[in-house]
Amino acid sequence: MKAFAFIKLLAILSIIMLLGCSVPESSPASRVKLSESGVYAADISRDGTKAIISEVNGAIRVWDLNNDVPLYLWQHQGDERNLVDNVRFSPDDAFAITSDSEAFALWSLENGEPLGFWRIDESSIQDIALSNSASSVLIARSNGQVMYFEPQTQRRLEFLGHGEDKVNSVDLSANGKYALTGGNDYKAYLWSTETGQVIHVFQHPQRVTRVKLDQQARYAFTADGQNDAQIWDVQTGKAVSQLKFIERQIIFTSAEFSDDGKYLLTGSPSKRLMLWDVESGESVQQWRVKPSDGPAPQSAVVYAVGFDHGSTEETKRFASSISSAGNFAKWDISSQDVRGHK
Template sequence: MVNVVIAKRNPFDRNHYQLFPKASLICSFACALAACTVPETEPEKVWRHAEEAAFAADISPDGRFAVVSSLMHGINVWQYGKAEPIYQWSHQGAGNNVVVSVHISADNQFVATSDREAFALWSMQRGEPVGFWRIDESSVRDIAVANEGKGILVGRSNGKVMYFEPMTGRRIEFLGHQEKVNSVDISPNGRFALSGGNDYVAYLWSTDTGQIIHTFTHPSRVTLVALDDQGRYVFTADSQQKSQIWNAQTGAPISNLQYIARQKIFTDAVFSKDGERLLTGAPSRRVYEWNVKTGEQINEWKVAPRANMSPPSAVVYGVGYIDENLIMTESSSGLAELWSRTND
């Protein structure tokens, strides 16, 4: 179930070099889903974070930062409320940017990015790359990074999940999945990994030993997984009707999200700091807020569509809580939008 390898080259070498596997396009949830009509909603504020369509985005857990990848302008790091990006990064030199997976560590100190063939670690304090690693086997589907940049989790299309420590070169390959991995997440301390794939299973496992802690089964392929940063909950969602919140300590189910649609896919998910709510994004312009204990929907918003798209569409890449009353979204329209919450 686990393969441990010690990398022998200095991981802080900023030159591109061969290491192990390969970084793949994260699954594109670009298809629009049939759903009931939702009234247009008005954001409190709007910022343009990409001149053309965005490929990927992530919002920090506290809502202070957003990282957005777009075709012509590479990777831009934005601070909440600022009119200009604080950093502009290029993943692999000249040419069109193809970074399609982005993750900000829970402590806001590091960012992990990946394209089809490589992944990178960036320092938010210095605004500089820590390292680039090229993949030789399979392709990357999703990426996540722990606090202090201690560990990077890389989910791949061959069913393997790699945990890699840039500062020590230590590497573990989790071999529990039988088919391609679609989504990964990591605990802030880097000790626990969550992964879900086309084999209808999500696993919570130890990055120290590679051993499975909990197994979460679904009736169809698992498309999204998310860990609560406080260690209380796990969220897993499949390509059909099961979107489940679990107890991270016991593995027991807490609630199933309540909706009547025959199919509902989510693209991002984050738990509120108090643990009472779950915020999710979808490929259908929708943002939903849920009661963790009951699975009932509390709020719903609809982001702006991409320009000149017919029918109007946008994928919600990132969602986050600014505070108790405000949420932030990043979507393929290239817009960051600020929304007010209604009372629960």
């Protein structure tokens, strides 16, 4: 009986801790419904003025966030069935890339026209990244290979550092010279796209599920599927901080560094948006996005995050997010000294 009472007490304490750690749905500074059908994938332009979403109903839309109106409507492979689960802007906001499991396409944001379409036959595409001017593309594949490709010159480089383990997440530097890749081999690699040589290896105790490069070439973020999320110094390869959270695990579905390098913004499948101090790894602020409408359990995956200055008040600064529920929201972070923007 004593043992049973002790176990029951532990269970109650665990529930109290979980309730205490939960964050209720938060009130954003603004919220716009971008999709009624829900979203498979999303990205926010670096200047915060555009969004690209892949919708459940089959549409790929680019939105003007300043005026809350759609700019372009795209179809991937000319098929109404929507299997596009990766969309990204180039860092200079001039181009976009979209992909399903077997092909990727490049698009101009100046006129919305397609620039090219390429099929990947070897294995399924897991993630994509794009450099400035769409000069280079990075493709993560399920067979462990990462393809670096230059559309204009047709130069192609295969990175084989992950062996045969699936590559889950990739990112490119703005100039396309450096790649960050993470996979099921418990490693993230920073490597040169000019030579294919590894610059740093970031080891994790579990498979790496999310990576992100600071576009100012200062930091790299890598996270596994359990409880190890690290920020690294790109120049030295040494750890700057480990994100501190009391949950047993946090899975990250999106990440972005502020331009000044002081903060990291992350999204997760649990409706959560979190702001982190880069130097300490401490959580500075967190919010819960509005879940999908419909019967319980209601959920929302935060697919895209970014930093944005207020358009009317210079003293206002905002974090922004797009979730699977189809909502674009801005969150007031004026109380924090966040001088960068996405």
